[in-house]
Amino acid sequence: MSEGRFVAYYRVSTARQGRSGLGLEAQQAAVRGHLNGGTWSLVAEVVEIESGKRNDRPKLAEALRLCRLHMATLIIAKLDRLARNVAFVSALMESGVEFIAVDFPQANRLTVHILAAVAEHEAKAISERTKAALAAAKARGVILGGARPHLAATSAKARAAGLAVRQAKARTRAADLLPVIAEIRAAGAITLTAVADALNARDIPTARGGRWSPVQVSRVEARAP
Numbered sequence: 001m002s003e004g005r006f007v008a009y010y011r012v013s014t015a016r017q018g019r020s021g022l023g024l025e026a027q028q029a030a031v032r033g034h035l036n037g038g039t040w041s042l043v044a045e046v047v048e049i050e051s052g053k054r055n056d057r058p059k060l061a062e063a064l065r066l067c068r069l070h071m072a073t074l075i076i077a078k079l080d081r082l083a084r085n086v087a088f089v090s091a092l093m094e095s096g097v098e099f100i101a102v103d104f105p106q107a108n109r110l111t112v113h114i115l116a117a118v119a120e121h122e123a124k125a126i127s128e129r130t131k132a133a134l135a136a137a138k139a140r141g142v143i144l145g146g147a148r149p150h151l152a153a154t155s156a157k158a159r160a161a162g163l164a165v166r167q168a169k170a171r172t173r174a175a176d177l178l179p180v181i182a183e184i185r186a187a188g189a190i191t192l193t194a195v196a197d198a199l200n201a202r203d204i205p206t207a208r209g210g211r212w213s214p215v216q217v218s219r220v221e222a223r224a225p
């Protein structure tokens with residue numbers, strides 16, 4: 001049985017299909033059938049009228065934004081509704097959004113395994129090339145090992161890289177939230193408390209999955225460009 005929050009993404013290939021619902025109703029039925037039972041909520045349903053050969057689909061970007069905003073899982077009726085190339089699915093995985101394909105529930109895990117297998121193969125190849133290069137250097141009389149003053153610099157770079165990743169996630173989260181907060185402000189919410197209450201009323205969680213406080217709202221607004 002399904003648990004949690006979901007954002008449904010439907011794609012039809014032509015404007016005619018979009019107007020008539022041809023193909024769309026079948027996708028909606030498949031999604032609802034999959035979610036039937038359990039404790040779940042369908043946060044939003046997004047319909048894209050686009051060709052599957054293109055990657056620049058604004059409605060899919062909107063669906064991913066809603067997933068991040070509500071910490072929801074993207075659900076689609078058929079795997080080919082996402083894309084027909086591995087690069088696009090890889091980009092989806094990098095977005096940090098989990099997804100489920102009704103016709104192929106194992107797709108998410110399988111995709112991760114495939115990407116991991118490719119990365120593992122490449123890492124092994126690099127390791128073998130490195131060992132071969134070291135062996136050749138040793139055969140030429142090059143002294144290996146010794147002091148490694150570069151380790152401290154490498155560690156500092158790793159910490160800086162980790163900080164950059166965290167800051168990038170915070171910026172992405174703020175970019176998703178700021179339009180919502182602006183809409184709440186425009187509706188008459190003047191204080192930070194009022195904005196926090198409105199976000200909680202919309203069932204939008206904080207980055208850690210909790211409820212909003214005025215301080216957290218102020219931190220997000222401070223990231224406005």
